[in-house]
Amino acid sequence: MTNLVKAEPASVKHALVKQKVREEESQYLTFLLDKEMFAIGILSIKEIIEYGQVTTVPMMPNFVRGVINLRGQVVPVIDLQARFGRPSSVVGKRSCVVIIEIQLSAEQEQHVIGVIVDSVSEVLAIPPAQIERAPQFGAKIRPDFISGMGKVDDKFVIILNVDKVLSVDELSALTERVDEERHD
Amino acid sequence: MNRSQDSAGQVFSPQGDLTIYTAQQHKEQLLLAINNQTTLQINLAEVTDIDTAGLQLLILAKRESMRRNIAMSISGHTRVVLDVIELCNLSGFFGDPVFIPSDPSDKGTLA
Amino acid sequence: MNMEQAFQTFLAESSELLQDMEDKLLGFDSCDDCAESVNSIFRAVHTIKGSAGLFGLDEIVAFTHVVESVLDDVRSGSFVLDEQLINLLLQCKDYIGKMVDSIDGEAVLMAPEDLTVQAVLEQALGVYLNTEHSTAATALVGIDDADTYQSVSVIESDSAMANENWHISVYFGTDVLRNGMDPLSFIRYLATLGSIVHIETVTDALPGIEDMDAESCYLGYEINFHSSASKSQIEEVFEFVREDCQLKILPPYAKVSEFIDVIDTIQNDELRLGEILVRCGTLTQRELDNLLEMQHAVKEGGTHRLIGEIVVEDGLASSEVVTAALHKQAQGKKAKEKQAQTVRVDAEKLDHLINLIGELVIAGAGVESEAHLTGIGNLMESAQTMTRLVEEVRESALNLRMVQIGETFNRFFRVVRDVSKELGKDIDLHIDGADTELDKTVIEKISDPLMHLVRNSIDHGIESPALRAQRNKPATGNVKLNAYHESGTIVIEVSDDGGGLNREKILQKAIANGLVSAEAELSVQDINKLIFEAGFSTAEAISNISGRGVGMDVVRRNIEALRGTVEIDSEYTVGTTIRIRLPLTLAIIDGFMMKVGDAFYVVPLDIVEECIELNTNHNVGHDGRSYINLRGEVLPFIRLGDYFSKTGGSAKRENIVVIKYGSLKAGFVVDELMGEFQTVIKPLGPLFERVPGISGSTILGSGEVALILDASSLIHLVMQRDGKAISAAAKQSALH
Structure with missing residues (x-):
């Protein structure tokens, strides 16, 4: 009976999708955090929404701003600045929440997390040849948060490794520590 | 068997095949023929082939006329029709007198 | 339904049937209606065998066949279902379950040690079948090869019918004609294998002239058939309509139980089958009477017998057939009712529906609060009506998930x-x-x-x-x-x-x-x-x-x-x-909403005992005490604002929400009471999994997210913290 349910020959479609993915692979959304430019690969970005109505969750580290309602789904919002160990972002007129989808491994379900940025700039194509390795120090950000330095108009843009920055395991471990600190 | 053709009477004489291919069409005609009647005469003389669908129509006509108190009779059984009725042991159900022609190749007609 | 779906249904059904079988076996000592229990055990095995056959799972068919045979003998009373046999059948049930679990494609892949188990079980079952052979009463059970029947010459008259012909009962599916097949040709073909002694055309299923679809088939046939062909040869006649018809082939000298089976399976609303069988010459009137009596004995149900008795007393029963007809009708109705009672629904579809209703509840709450803002009476009324209806829909949707x-x-x-x-x-x-x-x-x-x-x-x-x-x-x-x-x-x-x-x-x-x-x-x-x-x-x-x-x-x-x-x-x-x-449920709760600062919190409504205003009479907040005198009872409380480090708790009048959870009782001090709220629980995700005191979140009509408090863990947490603080203080003072 198994041969009755055959998979559709989707190789053609698959190839097309693959090509598109390759194009998108070298595209990055750039945004500003305290006047500094960062980039995130657009493949992991779901959408960008205006900042608003964040509900704070008690007893969370300061980089967890709270949760928002994304069309019925409750999504945590991370303050990237705070996550990098800098002072928290000040919400301004152009503040946005970038909704990012991360999948740590094939078996794990996707997590949707929002990050606050001061303003969103543009989508840039940065070919792999234009990407340098992360510096060992000097970026004032944990080196493992950086997946590379993109060269754009003779300037460097920090391309973030979202899987590390937003690692759910690490974040929730941190939240737990906060909890313990509070109660001890 | 007399062919009383009184004013309220209606003759339903399907022609050609009385099979699944024509059953729907024959049924509609049958429905017209049976409505508001006191007698119904079905003449099968022109039927060349009959299958289960056709047989069902005849059964339906018979049952419906019994329900509506309509005097129904079937005449002009051809060989093919007779074969089917006999095969299904339904002669008693229809209860019509049958004229069997001496020459089997000849189409049976009512005397 | 494609094969894969059908197969899934087979798996689901099998496990249900096996569970039912186990329940019946275990409850057998204490059951009131033993005959019915045996029947349903038999039906379970029989159904699995049938379905397995459909999928070509020969291993399962072979094994269930043996089990079925033993059960059939129990059914006909050849021996009783004792403790020992119950144990054996339980093991068989487990083994069948194992076989079903081991289905891989069209084969059943059993480990060698399992096959040893199978051999042992079959041997144990065989003992029952063999004893039966020696008593020679109903030795024919379960032997499919028809040739054997004719070679058996001595048959006890009370268990087998005297009819020396085959009896074929065939009811064609409605689509047979449309599929290009003509039932008549099957009958004609059948006639070439032997002689049709008697045939009855069953037209009971034919609807009224308006409803009748000329291209559907409504006919069935009961055929008394004399032939030396084997059962499989006769079956082959109907090969092409096999899946589109109800076919029962009874061998010569078929057993009473097999006739009962035919009468039970054929879904006629008006049962003339008994009469038809007599007319076919398959049964004599006396045999039919016996058979019906027997059927009665097998399915002795109080109400059925009652109907029969009334009919006979009133002189309405011209023959036992009427009784059987009534019996059958009552049964048919019961079966239909049961069918109406349960519909198998994909759990995923149900979850999707419940999610949607969750969204609807949220949207409805939004509409209602917007309507209130407008102040338009009619609009508010309509919104309220809608909310009430949504509420009812929610209730029924949740009930769909409720299982005993x-x-x-x-x-x-x-x-x-x-x-x-x-x-x-x-x-x-x-x-x-x-x-x-x-x-x-x-x-x-x-x-x-x-x-x-x-x-x-x-x-x-x-x-x-x-x-x-x-x-x-x-x-x-x-x-x-x-x-x-x-x-x-x-x-x-x-x-x-x-x-x-x-x-x-x-x-x-x-x-x-x-x-x-x-x-x-x-x-x-x-x-x-x-x-x-x-x-x-x-x-x-x-x-x-x-x-x-x-x-x-x-x-x-x-x-x-x-x-x-x-x-x-x-x-x-x-x-x-x-x-x-x-x-009770994981999806939606009746919540009670309260506000602290600018944040909303929800607790399950049913743990809220009462709400009281925290006034100066309670005299708290100055000496660091966190308890009040609630009508003579000490009620400890937690200031949610303090606990959640919420600033702006500047409300002049605070309230205490009294919570009772199990044996715990405590108060939550909040700024404002918002009242009851239909709370659709939204998971907070893995990031917040370990946050104590918060069990989830919900979305308010305004689109804001409110947190759902886990009262019990919150109270425990505070208790722990207080305990630690006190012991620390105690240590401190001990040092001095």
Whole structure:
């Protein structure tokens, strides 16, 4: 009976999708955090929404701003600045929440997390040849948060490794520590 | 068997095949023929082939006329029709007198 | 339905049927209607065999066939279903289940050791079949090859019919004609294999002239057929319509039960079948009468017999056929009712529906609050009506998910039976509240923890017979499962009249393991709860069943994951009751909303006892005390604002929401009471999994997210923190 349910020959479609993915692979959304430019690969970005109505969750580290309602789904919002160990972002007129989808491994379900940025700039194509390795120090950000330095108009843009920055395991471990600190 | 053709009477004489291919069409005609009647005469003389669908129509006509108190009779059984009725042991159900022609190749007609 | 779907249905049905079989077998000693039990056991095996055949699973067909044969003999009364046979059949049931689980494509891949099991079972079953052969009464059961029938010359007249011909009962499916097949041609073809002694065309299914679809087939045939062909040859005649017709082929000298089977299977609303069979010459009138009597005996149900009696008394019954017809009609109706009662729905579809309704509830709340803002009377009224309807829809949707816990409970009869046997204990299982309903997801998740608890009760709870005698207890131990609703939660109890917890021993062990410090002063509940700690087991001998120190902590974790709690009542040498308290559903709760600063919080409405204004009379907040005098009772409270580090709690009039959860009672101080709120629970995701005091979130009509408080963990947390603060203070003062 198994041969009755055959998979559709989707190789053609698959190839097309693959090509598109390759194009998108070298595209990055750039945004500003305290006047500094960062980039995130657009493949992991779901959408960008205006900042608003964040509900704070008690007893969370300061980089967890709270949760928002994304069309019925409750999504945590991370303050990237705070996550990098800098002072928290000040919400301004152009503040946005970038909704990012991360999948740590094939078996794990996707997590949707929002990050606050001061303003969103543009989508840039940065070919792999234009990407340098992360510096060992000097970026004032944990080196493992950086997946590379993109060269754009003779300037460097920090391309973030979202899987590390937003690692759910690490974040929730941190939240737990906060909890313990509070109660001890 | 007399062919009383009184004013309220209606003759339903399907022609050609009385099979699944024509059953729907024959049924509609049958429905017209049976409505508001006191007698119904079905003449099968022109039927060349009959299958289960056709047989069902005849059964339906018979049952419906019994329900509506309509005097129904079937005449002009051809060989093919007779074969089917006999095969299904339904002669008693229809209860019509049958004229069997001496020459089997000849189409049976009512005397 | 494609094959894959059909196959899934087969799997689901098989496990249901096997479960039913097990229930019936286990309940056989105490059942009121033994004949019906045997019948349904037989039907279960028979149905699995039939379906397996459809999928070409020959291994299953072969094995179930043997089981079916034995059951058929039980049905016809050749021997009784005794303890020994019940045990054997239970093993067979397990084996069939194993076979179904091992289906891989079109083959059943069994491990070699399983095949040994099969051989043993078949041999054991064979003993029953062989005894039967020796009595020569109904030796024909289950032998499919028709040639055998004709070679048997001596047949007991009361079990087999005198008819020397085949009887074929065939009812064609409505689509046969449209599929290009003509039933008449099958009959004609059949006639070439032998001679049709008598044929009856059954036209009962033919609808009225308006409803009749000229292209559908409504006919059936009962045929008395004389032939030397084999059953498979006759079957082949109908090969092309096999899946599109109801076909029963009865061999010459067929048995009474087989005729009953035909009468039962053929779905005629007006049963003339008995008469037809007589007219066909397949049965004599006397045989029919006997047969009907027999059918009656097999399905002796009070109401049926009553109808029959009335008919006979009134002189309406010209022949027993009427009785059979009534019987059949009553049965038909019952079957139809049952069909109407259950519809198999994909759980995923149901979940999707419930999610949508959740969204609808949120949207509805939004509409209503917007309508209020406009101040337009009509609009507000309409919005209210809509909200009420949505509420009803929500209720019914949730009810779709509600399942009685009975089925889960019944599964434990087998566990208790097997495990107690293994341990040489004599234990009865008692079940209460089997009709208590709760969410299907909860039921699924609770059955493993329950299994642990029941096994634990049997293994550790109930003492050995010797010890029981020493303690002047009856030799038979009792394990009881109970379920009931209590203030919006469902309570499931596992209790036993066994040894109870030896708290001294538990405490020693816990101290030895470093779980608690030697000085710690623990309440009775606290000590009891130690058994739920990881790596804790007081059983001296590690048995196969429990005592490995894993399990109880898993039980607790599973229950807590369902937002439930566990309590233990236990008295040494008297018994133990473990009480699990669970929320009724996981999706939507009736909530009570309150506001602290600018944040909204929700607690389940059913834990809210009352709300009182915190006024100056309560005289709090100045001396650091956190309790009030509530009508003479001390009520500790938590300032949610302080706890959640919320600033702006500048409300002039604060309120206390009095919470009661199990034995806990406390107050939450909040700024504003917002009232009842339909709360669709939204998970907070893994990031917030470990946040204590928060169990989830919900979306308000305004689109804002409100947090749902987990009152019990919040209170415990505060208790812990206070405890630590006090002991720290005590240490501090001790130093001075």
